[in-house]
Amino acid sequence: MQSPPLDDRMLRALVRAVESPVTAPVILRLMYGDAGIAAMLAVPLEPGETAALDERPLGPDEVQP
Amino acid sequence: MITAEALHDQFTSGARTPSEHLERVLDALDDAGRRTPSHAAVRDWDHSGARRAAAAATDRYRAGASLGAFDGIPIVVKDEVDVAGLPTRAGTMYRPDVPAAEDATAVARLRAAGCVVVGKSVQHELGLGATGISPHGQRTPRNPHDPHRAPGGSSSGSAVAVALGAVPVAVASDGGGSVRIPASLCGVWGLKATFGRIPNTGDANLEGTFGHLGPIARSVGAVEQFLRITAGDDGRCPTSRGTPPLDLATLDAARTRSLAGLRIGLDPAEWADADPTIAFVCREALRALEKQGATVHDVALPSARLAPAIGFVTMTVEAARGHAAELAAHRDQMALDVRMALGIGSRIPAVQHQHAQVLRNRLRRQLAQVLGEVHLYASPTVAATAPIVRPRAERAGEADQAVTNDLVRYTFLGNLTGLPALTAPAGVQGHRMPVGLQLMAKPWDEATLLAAAYALERAGFTPPTPAVSVLTDR
Numbered sequence: 001m002q003s004p005p006l007d008d009r010m011l012r013a014l015v016r017a018v019e020s021p022v023t024a025p026v027i028l029r030l031m032y033g034d035a036g037i038a039a040m041l042a043v044p045l046e047p048g049e050t051a052a053l054d055e056r057p058l059g060p061d062e063v064q065p
Numbered sequence: 066m067i068t069a070e071a072l073h074d075q076f077t078s079g080a081r082t083p084s085e086h087l088e089r090v091l092d093a094l095d096d097a098g099r100r101t102p103s104h105a106a107v108r109d110w111d112h113s114g115a116r117r118a119a120a121a122a123t124d125r126y127r128a129g130a131s132l133g134a135f136d137g138i139p140i141v142v143k144d145e146v147d148v149a150g151l152p153t154r155a156g157t158m159y160r161p162d163v164p165a166a167e168d169a170t171a172v173a174r175l176r177a178a179g180c181v182v183v184g185k186s187v188q189h190e191l192g193l194g195a196t197g198i199s200p201h202g203q204r205t206p207r208n209p210h211d212p213h214r215a216p217g218g219s220s221s222g223s224a225v226a227v228a229l230g231a232v233p234v235a236v237a238s239d240g241g242g243s244v245r246i247p248a249s250l251c252g253v254w255g256l257k258a259t260f261g262r263i264p265n266t267g268d269a270n271l272e273g274t275f276g277h278l279g280p281i282a283r284s285v286g287a288v289e290q291f292l293r294i295t296a297g298d299d300g301r302c303p304t305s306r307g308t309p310p311l312d313l314a315t316l317d318a319a320r321t322r323s324l325a326g327l328r329i330g331l332d333p334a335e336w337a338d339a340d341p342t343i344a345f346v347c348r349e350a351l352r353a354l355e356k357q358g359a360t361v362h363d364v365a366l367p368s369a370r371l372a373p374a375i376g377f378v379t380m381t382v383e384a385a386r387g388h389a390a391e392l393a394a395h396r397d398q399m400a401l402d403v404r405m406a407l408g409i410g411s412r413i414p415a416v417q418h419q420h421a422q423v424l425r426n427r428l429r430r431q432l433a434q435v436l437g438e439v440h441l442y443a444s445p446t447v448a449a450t451a452p453i454v455r456p457r458a459e460r461a462g463e464a465d466q467a468v469t470n471d472l473v474r475y476t477f478l479g480n481l482t483g484l485p486a487l488t489a490p491a492g493v494q495g496h497r498m499p500v501g502l503q504l505m506a507k508p509w510d511e512a513t514l515l516a517a518a519y520a521l522e523r524a525g526f527t528p529p530t531p532a533v534s535v536l537t538d539r
Contacts, residue, residue, distance in 0.1 A: 008457055011401050011464050018408035019396070028412055031405075034466035040374035041420055051422035052429060056304075057260045057483025057508045062433045 066230030066534060068284040069138050076126045076137050083122040083137030087115055087181060090139045093231045093535035094183065102212045102454075103204045104533060106226035108144055109151045110184040115139070118181040125179070134290045135234075136179030141186040141226045142236040146278065147267035148172055148182055155270050156188040156219070157391075158201040159398040169267020170302065171236060171278050171295040178294045186222030186235060190403045190462075191391075192270050193384055195246050195472035197221025198454055198463045200400045205459055208251060209531035210498055214451040215463075217247035217472065223281050224251040228528065230536040234282040234291055238268055240275045241380050242447075242476025245488040248281045249446035249501025252490045253528045254518065255281045256288050259509050260483030263295045264302035273383035275376075275480045276304075283528055285518040288487070289316065292511060308509075315512040322516040324357040329504075329517075330364035330439035338370075338474060339445040346500040347445045350491035353524040354517060364435045364442070368428040369478055373470060375428065376477030378413055378421040385410030400462030429482050436484075436507050441517060446488040446501030448474040475503055487514045489521050490528050499529055 017023040018031070032038040075081045091112065098105035122137030131137075142148050145155035147165035154160040168176065176182065187206050189197050197218030199205045206225040208214040216225045220237030224247030227235050237244045239257040248255025256279045263278045265271040271278065280291035293316065298305045329351060336344050351361050385392070385407050392399070392407045399407075435442055449471035452463070463469075479486035484505050491502035502521075506514045 008401075008461050011405075011461065015401050015404050015408060018405060018412065021412075024408075024412040028409060031409055031466070035377050035470065036371070036374040037378060037417075040371045040378070040424065041417055043371065043424060045420065045423050049423050049427065051419065052426040058429055058433045058436075062429075063436045063507050 066283060066537060067233060069135065069233040069282070069287040069290065070284060072138060072233060073134050073136070077131065082126065083119040083181060084116070087119040087139055089536060090183060090231055093229070094226065097229055097231065097535045100533070102207045104206050104209060104212070104225055104229060105204050106186050106206045106222040106229065106231065107141055107184040108187045108222065111148070111151055111182060114150060115181050115183050118176070122179050122181065132179035135175065135294060137181060138179070138234065139181045139183050139232050140175060140234055140236060141183050141223055141232055142172055143220050143223050143238055144185045144188045145192060145238065145268055145270040146172060146236055148185060151185050155192065156190040156199065159395040167267070170264040170299040172267065174295050175236070183232065186220070186226060188221055189218035190400050191384065191388060192219040192238065192240055192243055193403045193406045194218050194463070195242060195469050196452060196463045197247055198458050200460055200462050201398070205454055207454065208451050209533045210252060211451070211532060213453055214498070215250070215454050217250035217451060219243040220247050220281060224248050224253060227251070227253045227281050227283055228531055230534045233284065234280055234287040237279055237281045238271055239277045239279055239480065240271065241376055241480055242473050244279045244281060245446050245476050245486060245501065245503060246472050249488045250451040250499065252499025252531065253281055253283055254285060254288050254490065255279065255488045256292065256511070256514070257479055257486045258292060258296065258511050259485045261304040261308045262509070262511070264299040264305040266299055266302045272387055275380055275383065285515060285522045288518070289319065289515050312512060316515070319512045319515040320519050324354060324359040324517065324520050327359040327441070327517070328439040329354065329359050329361045329441045329443050330435055331361060331443045332364055332366045332369060335366065335369050335444055335475070339448045340450065342494045343445050343448065343500050346492040346494065347502045350489065350502045350521060350526060351443060353526065354520055357520045357524070362439055364438060366431055366435055368424065368431050371424055372428060372477040372481055373473050375421045375425050376473065376481055378418055379425065381406050381410030382413055382418050402462035402464040405464055425481050432482050432484065440506065440513055442505040444475045444503050446475060446503040447472050450494060450498045479505055484508060485511045485514055487518055489518055490526055492526070493529050
């Protein structure tokens with residue numbers, strides 16, 4: 001569920017909280033929900049699945065003809 | 066409103082000179098900035114440099130020695146991109162007023178082709194936002210189609226200057242949709258070429274695995290010219306090193322290429338997330354391509370729904386690393402939305418960042434499979450109408466995550482995979498706001514994107530007339 005828009009005072013408090021190592025984990029959980037990150041982190045990885053070794057885009061050889 | 070091609074024809078015929086036209090452009094942009102609400106697209110001007118460049122172009126046309134299609138064409142350049150003699154502040158209010166020593170590679174190449182640099186365009190602070198809402202002393206350039214709405218970002222001023230009709234093409238950059246989002250919301254063309262195609266030299270904000278320089282333009286021809294002029298390894302940009310050269314023969318044929326046999330894929334599950342009126346307008350644009358011989362096919366890209374979250378994690382971590390010193394020194398002078406993004410990026414655990422990178426690779430594999438079945442992958446460019454500018458957002462920054470989610474819903478896919486992506490003006494919604502259709506192609510195949518774009522342009526898909534225009538085709 002999406003959090004409602006924040007007023008200035010609440011937003012400033014949240015920004016200060018995310019900048020503190022003590023309170024940051026709580027704020028991250030809140031923001032993670034809103035940005036879909038929590039759902040992304042919950043996606044299971046498959047055995048042997050890795051990050052790309054190259055930051056370049058897909059090469060033509062990776063696209064099947 | 067006038068295109069680069071029409072201007073070049075007028076300069077060639079002598080109907081008007083680059084110098085005469087530049088004065089109209091300067092007046093028009095100044096007028097846009099004085100309006101309430103403001104459409105101020107330019108932050109720093111180079112009146113004298115622009116007048117010198119326009120005079121030189123005027124002399125060349127008179128001597129029959131034009132440098133080509135962009136000779137004498139006025140442009141604006143996104144603030145974060147270096148222009149010699151003007152400060153590079155990347156949308157911040159705290160960076161010093163120190164002029165850049167040299168042009169970014171893309172700017173230097175555009176100048177060598179005769180472009181007249183009018184000034185630096187307003188942008189979302191540090192490129193870290195999709196709304197283009199600029200707090201502090203910098204005014205948000207409102208959307209020319211509705212002054213109550215945001216222009217989109219982060220290349221807000223570049224898109225507004227083009228949509229107003231003041232310039233036919235502008236330099237922009239794209240780290241999560243920052244060319245395509247404002248181009249879409251303002252109803253003009255935008256291209257993010259393949260990662261590395263256009264060197265990023267001179268745009269320090271584009272370090273990392275996401276950044277692309279690219280054009281926002283009123284016509285497909287200007288997009289193509291921009292690509293021809295700026296593409297190619299400059300020997301200084303790590304992401305451009307060893308990249309293949311443009312296939313000029315294929316590019317030459319793009320304007321008249323038949324769409325017969327062109328297969329376009331769309332994932333219905335992805336389209337279901339867009340505002341229904343936006344999806345309808347985009348589907349109608351695809352029908353126009355079908356009438357010219359293309360075929361549209363359902364495809365499945367199940368990880369695409371994760372792209373915004375993967376992108377958000379990756380981008381905020383890369384930005385937090387790149388801007389750590391600035392955050393420490395100037396946090397109180399930053400917009401709250403930017404400060405929040407950098408704060409989150411500083412705190413994301415490495416294991417979560419790595420999880421996102423594994424899923425990014427899964428997304429790349431899935432898209433590779435899809436592009437083995439079709440030539441182009443289509444989606445709306447954004448999922449919702451341009452947001453209303455709320456007064457408190459203009460004071461402190463727009464931090465409503467729902468707004469950002471809708472704007473980056475489809476664009477991060479291009480940055481995560483590095484594949485070329487173009488936004489086309491697909492039409493307008495019921496309340497006259499523009500809608501963009503996004504097309505993505507195989508690596509290095511910008512020519513097929515341009516072929517589809519030319520086909521749309523032939524079918525009448527051109528930038529809609531905005532509520533506010535400052536320079537008409539007279």
